[in-house]
Amino acid sequence: MTQSMWPPALGVFGLIVAFIIYRLVRRYPSGEGAVAEIAEAIHSGAMVFMRREYSILAMFALVLTVGLFIGFQSWHTPVAFVTGALCSAIAGYIGMYTATQANVRTTIAAATDGAPAALSVAFYGGSIMGMAVASMGLLGLGGLYLMFGSDPTHAEAIHGFGMGASTVALFSRVGGGIFTKSADVGADLVGKIEAGIPEDDPRNPGVIADNVGDNVGDVAGMGSDIFESYCGSMIACLALAATMSGATIAALGGDQQQLMFLPLALASAGLLCSIAGIVIVKVFAAKAPAVALRIGTIGATVIFIAVAYFVVANLGITSNVWWCVVCGAAGGMIIGLVTEYYTGGEPVRKIAKDGETGPATVMISGLATGMESVVVPVLTIAAIIFATSALLPEGAGVYGVGIGAVGMLATVGITMAIDAYGPVADNAGGIAEMAEMGAEVREITDGLDEVGNTTAAIGKGFAIGAAGLAALAIIAAFIETIAAKVPGFTLSIENPRVLMGMFLGGIFPFLVSAITMRAVGDAAFEMIKEIRRQFKEIPGLLEGTGKPDNARCVDIATRAALRRMVLPGALAVFAPMVVGFGLGAQALGGMLGGALVCCVLLALTMANAGGAWDNAKKFVEKGNFGGKGSDVHKAAVVGDTVGDPFKDTSGPAMNILINVMAIVSLVIAPLLAANPGGLLG
């Protein structure tokens, strides 16, 4: 077996592990009667959404495939593009399919076997998604590398894989984000506030849609986001290594092919470490769930850092590159911990306290918290750039940053597992509530959910940091790819074209945030109208004798989300093409730079403000400052409602936006090199 056969082989191995875990999940009983019915409604709702989303996506992808074929006059890039899109879509499908089976099994396990069993099922459910993301990435990208990697004329085609992954992420994340928040806001506003019935009450027609939304947004959406960064960072390293000068290669260890292979090797090692992490969680699960999840993540990272040393050494590469891995992994942890502080620590209590003077001060306080929260994560990113560039010779540019991003993302199997565990536990609680299974079941699932929330907050900060570094490396790869063909090509800020591009780039994060925020508002409004209609028109619904038309609410959320995801998607994909071919490669480079900085800052601001508002509300609900129903609580609910699209729709859309723009630019870079000045040049 040659070296480059390992990644796809490990990808297959990972899928087998995922299948074994799936068999373990299936062993648990899936309930009967009402429980099974509710679970089936969620499962089929999620699958219907996915199928409809993927069919729109397929059309969009077809247009891009044809465009790429025409542009490149070769089948390599289009094939890579389709492969990337398929791999991401399959990972998302596997994750959703299994998560919506694990949820009800978690409920039943909580009811019959208690908390540790429930934790196991929920975590297994998340682990399948984690393994699917890591494995499909290795299988797909590793397979393409096996085919094209050693052939310099086709190596660039691999970039298409990233574009495919990013396109799927764009639709899954934006569409999923709109779906989940419109269902959530709609169900809450009419159910909790207007009709005065509890959350997840089976009489509320929007509740199934809300539970479907958790899967759509937090399983499939989050998975595609991480998948994209994971593959993007590897592709960037590949591309940067491919354009390195001989002197730089010599300084790094002397073999270009090994430098190109390194990201795949690290990710392969990371997959095995993730499996180790999953085992660790399983071992510690019976003792303390919160500790188990934390030991699992940190353990996997520590093992990975150790293993990475041997991987780097084994490929004959200087150990300074290994230090880049360490920088990335450590940076990811720091960003995660800062996120935890801002969305769970002192700032949250301050926001809750500011509720004493009404919703306006809650808003100001939350926005200020979000804005302030950018400082340490962005300083960390800057420090990673500084350290990795100081570690490597000057010609290596940001190869070290790319390797740092790979280091951050290599243990994606376990981090994604924990991310996906959250919605499974959340769903389990929803099912218990809807099936009226009693307070003690709900208590167990609430406990699992709470454990998941903290780790999920860390995961969110981590995802932003990883996406930012991945995008940065891709942008650098874009520049190097053009510079390799256009001598003297550089992106100087003092060049008016670059400056103009930077301003143009800044527009997109703000515009896409505005569009997605409005989309949630408008879609929620449609949902509100439908739920109100059902309460009015279906006889006996509120009394519990009539049955709500859940499917219709799912349908409305689906339609609303799918219709509104196209504009931001098209903007992200086509803007780099229009600017690149129209105003030239320098304007495009500047645009990527401006967009990168603004995307990272807005993503952090929105994610952390949203998380802080959410937890401030929960803090009040625990009885502080007057507790539920007080004026402070009402003020906190306003904050949470604004925070919902912030943290689950617009904020995450920023990660994707910058990666899509960057990878599309990298893919078209060889075409731009033919006429770098653009049509208006």
Added chain:
Amino acid sequence: MTQSMWPPALGVFGLIVAFIIYRLVRRYPSGEGAVAEIAEAIHSGAMVFMRREYSILAMFALVLTVGLFIGFQSWHTPVAFVTGALCSAIAGYIGMYTATQANVRTTIAAATDGAPAALSVAFYGGSIMGMAVASMGLLGLGGLYLMFGSDPTHAEAIHGFGMGASTVALFSRVGGGIFTKSADVGADLVGKIEAGIPEDDPRNPGVIADNVGDNVGDVAGMGSDIFESYCGSMIACLALAATMSGATIAALGGDQQQLMFLPLALASAGLLCSIAGIVIVKVFAAKAPAVALRIGTIGATVIFIAVAYFVVANLGITSNVWWCVVCGAAGGMIIGLVTEYYTGGEPVRKIAKDGETGPATVMISGLATGMESVVVPVLTIAAIIFATSALLPEGAGVYGVGIGAVGMLATVGITMAIDAYGPVADNAGGIAEMAEMGAEVREITDGLDEVGNTTAAIGKGFAIGAAGLAALAIIAAFIETIAAKVPGFTLSIENPRVLMGMFLGGIFPFLVSAITMRAVGDAAFEMIKEIRRQFKEIPGLLEGTGKPDNARCVDIATRAALRRMVLPGALAVFAPMVVGFGLGAQALGGMLGGALVCCVLLALTMANAGGAWDNAKKFVEKGNFGGKGSDVHKAAVVGDTVGDPFKDTSGPAMNILINVMAIVSLVIAPLLAANPGGLLG
């Protein structure tokens, strides 16, 4: 009289015109009894704030002056710095001194002579500030140019003037912004909501502070902001012309000294056109106030564009440079009109309508409006960069952008007059209310105020656009100044140092926004406590028999503002030094680029969201969606309260922040050139 004596001479002429207008204002009666007392309280409160602000500023400036002297080992730069600070401070002092005399005279004129007379006084009051800003700029900068301009060894010292102006602006704008909004929010929350008394009610101890705040924020603060951009754009052009290559100079008309003199010549012409504009307003004032202000501004701009053609031609410079002036002036108008749309058009009604589903939807809608509003202004800035760089030879870089900014700002005399007219009219209404002068007087002043609001919205957008372009030109000048001494110096985005700098730069706008937002909240809270205390402890206050302790509220707002302006001020001034000397000139350049884009985008977002919320509330108060006291109104008030610090504190702080960072960098550029890699290089 030599050519370069004209600008200072015209500066003196402008001051004489300002004095004549002041005599005209003084001719109007200033009232007696209660009216005079209230006016005196506002006047002296404003003057006390200024003196205390200036004394803190003086200490800060002293430290910087000594630092500059030590750094440069010469008196030229420190002298220029002190001159710039003094000129800005004097302009602000003149404006505040006269505006707080014009306000009460407007009230009396409204009561005795009717609307046209009142408009005249209020506009005269604003015009003095307009003339003071334009004249002090020409006098100070023109004087320095006369002394240092033709001597290449000292020409760079002129940059110090801009740093002085920016330092004053920083404190005036940030301190003034915190003062005005803490007084406003504090007086409103306790007076209107808790005690249930009307706005500007004389029983409210915070009302005088609120009226002082209008002057402090919208006269002195806005004036120093515009002054800074006005001088900054001229200095940038000077610096860019000074570093041009012989070939570029030849392509532009062949004389470097004339290219350096051009911005001063344009500003001189602009001063005369502004006086013409003031006359136009006076002529049309009797007919229709709104039309008069608009014709005055547009008229002055049109005349200026025509005159500029001859100025450019007369200096022997290619007419393409004149087209840059046209681009700048036209761009300024477009940005202003877009601002008017977003803060007065359809989006405002949409926000008001979204109040039907509560404060959360008002927040989301307003934030989305603010974020969306960046699109056209930023596209306009990009178009100006594109057009001006296409018009001039490649080596000219962004000299054209700088000239465009000068073109935008040359008629500052009239635009500033209209900006300062607003708070004078607003104050006049406040005085009428406090002195209980009857509904008909209040109606006239409300009418004047409303006219001012629309033009002020345009002015705000205009100020952001101008500040952005000025900063951009200063940043370019910074790069060229270093490149002239360090061969091969360039700021490539692919350079990790530059990238790191871009991320660092993005931090500041977010952090300063967070700090200033919180500052308003905390200062308002102190104000609230004091007003509550007075209502409780002063016998008969609410019944109208006791007298409020106004001075104490003014004192609290003053202290709070002054204490909280220091941290953001120090951040803005010292960050470029720390990064520049520590991480090197490339990191600093990247930082300026990242900060520029983020500052412009956040400034637009916050100013327009704030303006839109303000007007949405007013729209509801006019009887729409239930009118005053309805739930929609309550939701709209929440939006307005969040919008207050957005549009009057944090948003405007962005203009200053980027200009301070840019000008400090330009000033230290010659020192950085000695060790461009920095200490950690």
